Amino acid sequence: MRNRTLLLALSLFALLWSSNARLSAAERPNLIFLLTDDQRFDALGCMGNSVIKTPNIDKLAAEGVAFDNAFATTAICATSRASYLTGQYARRHGVVDFSTVLTPEAFQQTFPALLRAAGYRTAFIGKWGVGNNLPADQYDYWKGFAGQGQYFVDGQPHMTQRLENQTLEFLDMCQADQPFCLQVSFKAAHCQDGPGWQFRHAPKYTDYYTEDRVTPAETANEEGYASLPPQLQGGESRVRWERRFDGDEMLQKNVKDYYRLLTGVDDFVGAMVAKLQEKKLADNTVIVYTSDHGFFLGEHGLSGKWLMYEPSIRIPMIIYDPRLPQSLRGPHLDEMVLNIDVAPTLLDFAGVKAPAVMQGRSLKPLVEGNQDKPWRTEFLYEHLFPHPTIPQSEGVRTKDWKYVDYEKTEPKLEQLFDLKNDPHETTNLVGDPKYADKLNEFRAKLDRMRTELK
Template sequence: MQKIVIIIMLLLAQAFSVAAQKATRPNVIFLLTDDHRWDALGAMGNSIIQTPHLDALAKRGILFKNAHVTTAICMVSRASLLSGQYMSRHAINDFNTDFKPAALAQTYPALLKKAGYQIGFVGKFGIGVKNQPDTLFDYWAAKKEGQPPYELVNASGNAIHHTDSVGKDITQFLDRFAGKEAPFCLSVSFKAPHELDGNPPTYPVQERFRPMYENVKIPDPLTAAPQYWDSLPAFFRTDQNIGRDRWKPLLSTPELRQQTTRDYYRLITGVDEVVGQMIAQLKTLHIDENTLIIFMGDNGFSLGEHGLEGKWFGFEESIRVPLIISGGALPAALRGQSSPQLALNIDIAPTILSFAGIPAPTRMQGYDLIAAAQKKRPPRQDFFYEHTYLGSPRLPKVEGVVTSDLKYMRYVEHGYEELYDTKNDPYETVNLAKRSSEQGRLEAMRRRYEELKGEVR
């Protein structure tokens, strides 16, 4: 009899332990902006843009000062975010390819769901169109389209801005899933501050934000001067280049640069407002202390630098993004940090999984950023960059290697090389590849390029 009682007590203790573990597992919210360059954030030193809620998140968490993407275009970067893999491995390199079932099962939302999380998706999915995985999610608020419009019509027949619609869906998700026995993971993807594609492209902003920045002088980028476009190779320096084509109606004069940058900032401030509302709701629901919040951009954006508009290429404006890991679930010892480590979009999936106590699949190529912040693993020294969608003349294909202070890029269709000392030349004004004095560093970067090119597959 005594043995039976002991067995029952052990079983009850085990059950209570499992229940307690489930109850304390952290909620996760991943926030993604579209075309958000690294310095379009107050916390990153921009004294013009107003992003108080994101800045506050940064102060309460880890602000990654050197976050980058491995491919600067939305569908590839989003596939890398979900899978933790380089494009060379996940093989999603156009707007129609989607995750096959086996690959989808190895993304962070699917793995969290398998482990008992309730999962939601809000906003722009951006990978494929016909076979977007709405049935995987417990909550899905995304239209099956490649690029959603900014002006939507809600269920009441009223017009609503995409950013505001995302905010309402976040509110609905939290009201429905907060405080349940199972933890949740909500992935949110804003369209902002992406332009509205068209001829010409436009930046539709909410009416309440139109007065913002109107009387503020936006400084012209150093490399907006004509000589930096003129210094680029002939195969790149053509009106057929998409970056140049979109530059003309939006950034080709000082007046256009002022207007476009103001609208770009207005859209980001709209996102910041939604983030503030979300944080307030987390507190009201009393789940803020058990929620991890990650904020990132899917790629950067050139606002006239090098005579370009957009992303795609290897310049810092294109590949560098804001990244914050914050929230009450983040260990107190990590709060208020500014990290110089090279962080990547492929790190998001393994970081989320690790925080939730779920092993990352061996096919994931990123690593746990929190473990690196805790010095449990060495920081990354460099990474491979690849953008091979479309090709010349519209988007010349480029691959390369980025370190904390040096960048090597190779336009693979043309054999043209760039070498920039980003520590001493952060605006990438001087290509060192043809200088005889730089042949040592150039050769070292060529070797590393070949090594990484083989490793990312």
């Protein structure tokens, strides 16, 4: 009887393995997921920024695929990180603050848990960011930490260097006969919260960008701030602007410090790729590079993120697959891709079926040039985090339009922007009779998405 039970269990395991791990061991690539913090979409050389120096990341884009229209479905770190793990919108995974954690059942449906179950060796290094209950026992290699962490700790290297050291240590332990999935979650380019030095880069970058001049955004001025609706003035976004971007001298220093932190990340990428080459793992390792959300560098007289303006929600997204033929390397794709797409993408590269609870779509067909189904043309934005001076909001972004609903403000605020003709989002068309039908169309879209995507 015991033997029959054992045989049945082995048969069930084999069935699950065959359905969830569709690729042979030799076909399964290693996976590296690099997640920066607060990195806006244009803070890379390959995304058109002529000041910042990011040659190693730019090389990933030149030899891989870059997405020019990538977005976070929510611009706050804990919620977005949960969306990366689960492939779900916030209203489904339920992490809308800094204390909520994924339940054990929910974690088993995340990409690291599913990859581990499919035979991948999993590792997490850096800022966990989804509550303070750290899932160290759910990974084979764990160097994660709770909270924001500190860039400088007495007697230790700068945080980005510490993450690099841990990454190289992990890669030194990897072997070609077992695929791995490595997540590295940076603090950079997040500020050190509170007053004082905001973007605390390593001393080696102090002289970077000293001869450059950063051109402020068109709305990074008092006129841009004064034109904001009263419901969006004041509050945390303005407090943080006063610490970082109040006047040209402060703006120049802090934007350059922000860039210096990201150049540190770029050096990390160079060291990581060199280690992959040394270990003869480079030819079978897929790298995904992105950020949890964007960041205001003074636009509209603001700092931080949270709001549904473009600098806050647009992110970099690069996928590097060394197995791609030369003809598929280097494009910048226009498809609208989201943070919730990363989990099903990583699973797809591994040959593991994404669970039905995931709401994102795999980007692998786009990378490989064989997407044969219509791609999304709109998405839902959610900022459900409760805060006394940051209004909650939801909205819909399409290719040319954006609608935002601040349901709990007094009075209630709505915004409608024609992005094609108003890319800086300065003219709110709500209240203009010519756009009444368009406004009602987007109100209906949002109501439908609120229901369907939960």
